[in-house]
Amino acid sequence: MYSKYFKRILDIVLSIIMIIVLSPIIAVVAILVRIKLGTPIIFMQKRPGKDGKIFTLYKFRTMTDEIDAMGELLPDEVRLKKFGKFLRSTSLDELPELVNILKGEMSFVGPRPLLVEYLELYNEEQSRRHEVRPGLTGLAQVNGRNDTTWADRLRYDVEYVNNISFKNDLLIILKTIKLVFTRKGVSSSTSVTMEKFKGNID
Numbered sequence: 001m002y003s004k005y006f007k008r009i010l011d012i013v014l015s016i017i018m019i020i021v022l023s024p025i026i027a028v029v030a031i032l033v034r035i036k037l038g039t040p041i042i043f044m045q046k047r048p049g050k051d052g053k054i055f056t057l058y059k060f061r062t063m064t065d066e067i068d069a070m071g072e073l074l075p076d077e078v079r080l081k082k083f084g085k086f087l088r089s090t091s092l093d094e095l096p097e098l099v100n101i102l103k104g105e106m107s108f109v110g111p112r113p114l115l116v117e118y119l120e121l122y123n124e125e126q127s128r129r130h131e132v133r134p135g136l137t138g139l140a141q142v143n144g145r146n147d148t149t150w151a152d153r154l155r156y157d158v159e160y161v162n163n164i165s166f167k168n169d170l171l172i173i174l175k176t177i178k179l180v181f182t183r184k185g186v187s188s189s190t191s192v193t194m195e196k197f198k199g200n201i202d
Contacts, residue, residue, distance in 0.1 A: 003132070003164040011108055015101040026095050029087070033060050036083045042096055047113035050133045055105040057113055058096035062087050091180050097136050109169040110135025111157035114197070121199035122154070129157035132164065139168075142175035150197045 019026075033041045043061040046054050062084035066074045073079065080088075087093040100106040106113065113134035122129075140148070140156035160168070 002166050006166070007107060007164070007169070008104070011101050011104075014108060015098045019098050019102070022095065022098075025092075029060055029092050029095065032083065033087075037061050037064055037081070043093075046116050047134070048116055048119055048130060049105050049113060050130060052119060052130050054116060055100070055103075055113075057106075058099055060087060060093040060096060062093050094136060101136065105133070107133040107135050109137060109160075109172050111138050111160060112141065118197050121197060123200055125158055126154045126200075128161055129154065131161050137172060137176040139172060142172055142179060150195075151200075 030041050038061075041061060043059045045057050045059075047057040049055045063076065063079040064081060064084075066079050068074055084093075097106060101108060110132050111129040111134055119127075138157065139160040140153040143156055144152065160172075
């Protein structure tokens, strides 16, 4: 009952409230992104949602567009400046996703929306993560965030799908708030961003 009806209702109500309440912060972040990182202010990327349906994810940009002499983008660790790291560590870069939630493309809690190119790399069990709307936060995020293995992240995603409840969603949200303040697991132990998923190795 909760996952079928009330979860979506809560998403709509809470996203509207948060967009209104946080609008001053959203405006300030947008101005700072424009000044410090350039345009476009909003980073948009296609991601798979519920049932694998593709939607456009909105985030504040966290990297510059610096290029080398050959016109190629510089490595992530060079383009990710101090301000961009701050946005990521505080999750302020995720604020535009409130619009995705309001539109019904995402939920507050669910498996994080990953890259479209990963769709063909999941095994049958891992693909079950797309049985629900992707989330602003999820079970994998409160169990290591980016500093954990892909196998564990995807296992947590399926575990969430199997155990959706208001209680579990509330616990995940409370744990997420704690993680945002402690800023743990923002990057993997070997990369400034999340390492790419390369499929399952037998």
